[in-house]
Amino acid sequence: SGGGTCDESANCHCDPGRFGMDCSGVCHSTANGDCNGPSAGVCHDGEHGNGTCTCTYGYWGLGCDKECRGTAQNPCSGHGLCSSGAQGTGECFQCDPGHYGADCGSPCTGSGPDGVCNGHGRCFDGPHGNGSCACLSGEETGTWAGAACTDCARGFYGQNCTGECQTCSGQ
Structure with missing residues (x-):
């Protein structure tokens, strides 16, 4: 069939990217059936192959010809997990804590050495998050406010926002 060679016993030996007992099948994707090259995927070829591709992480689609969000070399901007294969x-289905957005490429508000939300809140992270902070509130954690949880909430003071202002009556 032009996709391989036969030996003296009439057994076919398929060329790379070809499959089937007579080597007539071509693997998915490009014309030469290479699953978009060795870096993107590998074809299940040969006499007993089925022509399907096994994609390298970061590539997706039947022929491994599409890249995950971010880039194939840096799926999900290096801060998440891509639905590859x-x-x-190609979507990022999970972002690392402290990162958000469809490509997990955005750090949460107030990200720094103390953690997200300056260590005083929880970030709405993940592929569907918006990176905003929900500030902590409590006796042990302090009562924080502000977009990045850097301010004491109204009625609280001190380095850790644990002091509570007393209400003055008649003033």
């Missing part, structure tokens, strides 16, 4: 979607 032949049946994948």
Whole structure:
């Protein structure tokens, strides 16, 4: 069939990217059936192969010809997990804590050495998050406010926002 060679016993030996008992099948993706090259995927070829591709992490689609969000070399901007593989979607389905956005490429508000939200709140992270902070409130944690949880909430004071202002009556 032009996709391989036969030996003296009439057994076919398929060329790379070809499959089937007569080597007539071509693997998914490009014309030469290479699953978008060795860096993107590998074809299950040969006489007993089925022509499907196993994609390298960061690539997706039947022929491994699509890149995950971010880039194939840096899926999900290096801060999450991509739905890769032949049946994948290329979407980031999980971001590392403290990162958000469809490509997990945005750090949460107030990210720094103390953690997200300056260590005084919880970030709405993940692929569907918006990176905003929900500030902590309590006797042991302090009562924080502000977009990055850097201010004491109204009625609280001190380095850790644990002091509570007393209400003055008649003033």
